[in-house]
Amino acid sequence: MKKIMSIMTLAAALFLTACSQQEKAPKASSSASSHSSETVASTSEKSEQGVSIDxxxxxxxxxxxxxxxxxxxxxxxxxxxxxxxxxxxxxxxxxxxxxxxxxxxxxxxxxxxxxxxxxxxxxxxxxxxxxxxxxx
CATH class of the missing domain: 2.40.128.50 (Lipocalin)
Structure with missing residues (x-):
């Protein structure tokens, strides 16, 4: 019985760790895709505005x-x-x-x-x- 409880506790801990890692992953990729969108926007803005001759x-x-x-x-x-x-x-x-x-x-x-x-x-x-x- 103790072995089954230990295995279940370990399984629950692994499951909770995996779930918390998945929550963090979308935020990071969302942030990365948002950042790359900003980069694309600023790059296209530069091409629309041309090169500065100030x-x-x-x-x-x-x-x-x-x-x-x-x-x-x-x-x-x-x-x-x-x-x-x-x-x-x-x-x-x-x-x-x-x-x-x-x-x-x-x-x-x-x-x-x-x-x-x-x-x-x-x-x-x-x-x-x-x-x-x-x-x-």
């Missing part, structure tokens, strides 16, 4: 010095000529299409390392129309 970029265009400052989807584009006169235009950025408007002019941008290339979309075919700026 920062300051400087370059030369003929005799002009160009400064582009970008924060989020907005910025300023300042051109300073050899005489020191400045003209500043507002910039709006579309990271999904990698395009921006500088004033009223549309540009397509491309990032390669610390260089930002701006291609004027309204430029004549025979004119290159590409401005290359370096991140500061």
């Amino acid at each position: 920062g300051s970029y400087r370059g030369q265009d003929e005799e002009n010095t160009i400064l582009l400052v970008v924060t989020g989807r907005k910025g300023t584009f300042t051109v300073q000529d050899a005489d020191g006169e400045e003209e500043t235009k507002e910039v709006s950025i579309d990271p999904v299409n990698q395009s921006m408007r500088i004033g009223d002019e549309p540009y397509r941008y491309r990032i390669e390392g610390d260089q930002l290339s701006l291609e004027d979309l309204e430029q004549a075919e025979d004119d290159q129309g590409i401005i290359v700026l370096t991140k500061q």
